[in-house]
Amino acid sequence: MFDGPESHRPRHDHFSGVKRRLFKEYSCRILFLVFFFFFGAAHQSYKDLEYAIECWRTRSGLAVDFVLGSREIAFKVKGTSRVDTPELQSLLTFTHEFSPTASPHPLQ
Numbered sequence: 001m002f003d004g005p006e007s008h009r010p011r012h013d014h015f016s017g018v019k020r021r022l023f024k025e026y027s028c029r030i031l032f033l034v035f036f037f038f039f040g041a042a043h044q045s046y047k048d049l050e051y052a053i054e055c056w057r058t059r060s061g062l063a064v065d066f067v068l069g070s071r072e073i074a075f076k077v078k079g080t081s082r083v084d085t086p087e088l089q090s091l092l093t094f095t096h097e098f099s100p101t102a103s104p105h106p107l108q
Contacts, residue, residue, distance in 0.1 A: 032077045062090035071098045
């Protein structure tokens with residue numbers, strides 16, 4: 001530790017605002033993910049059901065946060081008030097890949 005006058009100056013971090021914003025965004029998303037996971041686990045317990053709670057990810061990075069049962073229900077957790085087509089890409093890809101009656105992929 002420095003004993004000179006430099007040690008008493010507050011350090012200014014140019015990215016502190018960015019860090020705070022990213023932490024806020026990601027911590028909210030993580031809380032949503034945890035909430036939905038435990039909601040699913042509680043639903044299983046209260047209704048005396050057994051179904052898988054999984055996630056799905058492609059090699060290219062597309063992901064679905066929750067896949068329930070035998071792929072009957074799939075959803076993503078988003079922390080935004082507006083969801084655009086790019087955010088739906090993973091759900092559309094999942095539906096196209098696992099639905100036997102799926103129509104051709106609408107984004108291709």
